[in-house]
Amino acid sequence: GDSVTQMEGPVTLSEEAFLTINCTYTATGYPSLFWYVQYPGEGLQLLLKATKADDKGSNKGFEATYRKETTSFHLEKGSVQVSDSAVYFCALSPLYNQGGKLIFGQGTELSVKP
Amino acid sequence: EAGVTQSPTHLIKTRGQQATLRCSPISGHTSVYWYQQALGLGLQFLLWYDEGEERNRGNFPPRFSGRQFPNYSSELNVNALELEDSALYLCASSREGNLARGNQPQHFGDGTRLSIL
Numbered sequence: 001g002d003s004v005t006q007m008e009g010p011v012t013l014s015e016e017a018f019l020t021i022n023c024t025y026t027a028t029g030y031p032s033l034f035w036y037v038q039y040p041g042e043g044l045q046l047l048l049k050a051t052k053a054d055d056k057g058s059n060k061g062f063e064a065t066y067r068k069e070t071t072s073f074h075l076e077k078g079s080v081q082v083s084d085s086a087v088y089f090c091a092l093s094p095l096y097n098q099g100g101k102l103i104f105g106q107g108t109e110l111s112v113k114p
Numbered sequence: 115e116a117g118v119t120q121s122p123t124h125l126i127k128t129r130g131q132q133a134t135l136r137c138s139p140i141s142g143h144t145s146v147y148w149y150q151q152a153l154g155l156g157l158q159f160l161l162w163y164d165e166g167e168e169r170n171r172g173n174f175p176p177r178f179s180g181r182q183f184p185n186y187s188s189e190l191n192v193n194a195l196e197l198e199d200s201a202l203y204l205c206a207s208s209r210e211g212n213l214a215r216g217n218q219p220q221h222f223g224d225g226t227r228l229s230i231l
Contacts, residue, residue, distance in 0.1 A: 036222070043222040046219050046222075100164070100169055102220055104156060105156075
């Protein structure tokens with residue numbers, strides 16, 4: 001079945017460091033891919049999305065490129081801030097999503113120190 | 115536009131009681147999804163409603179049920195509460211059911227924290 005695997009956390013970085021959170025997926029065809037962020041005590045916010053191969057999603061300095069050849073959708077940011085501390089979830093929606101649900105990775109906790 | 119709103123923010127119940135959680139989707143969204151986020155278990159899909167009909171449910175017992183109203187708002191009911199039902203319950207909405215193409219993102223509310231004593 002379809003699945004998403006994220007790198008394990010927690011990831012601890014200093015402010016202004018470069019961030020990469022790895023995400024790989026298993027799915028048939030061309031799923032849509034998403035990154036969500038969950039700040040402490042809040043729900044999930046859509047961070048960015050990509051719906052076809054080679055699409056690059058970007059928002060708030062974060063980027064991720066849909067790589068069909070490596071079935072990956074890694075999240076990157078050039079310079080993290082303390083305010084980026086949160087849990088990040090990679091998710092996919094199958095091409096024809098008869099079940100409606102998003103398939104999530106286990107989440108990666110990011111902690112940014114000043 | 116107003117986001118997905120959930121109520122109440124927190125709910126404290128005892129074992130065996132019943133809980134009702136409510137969700138209002140973003141205006142124009144017809145699909146509502148419910149997820150459970152329990153500590154250490156990640157996000158588990160519960161239910162999907164579209165146009166007033168239950169379209170899919172996850173691997174949860176029948177005491178988890180819900181409905182969608184004509185205005186597309188939804189409620190989740192949990193009967194005979196058990197300690198392991200303690201979790202954050204998240205509601206999400208999207209424009210159309212993800213039937214044609216799965217490229218419509220789901221937008222989440224801030225959740226209801228259900229605590230079972």
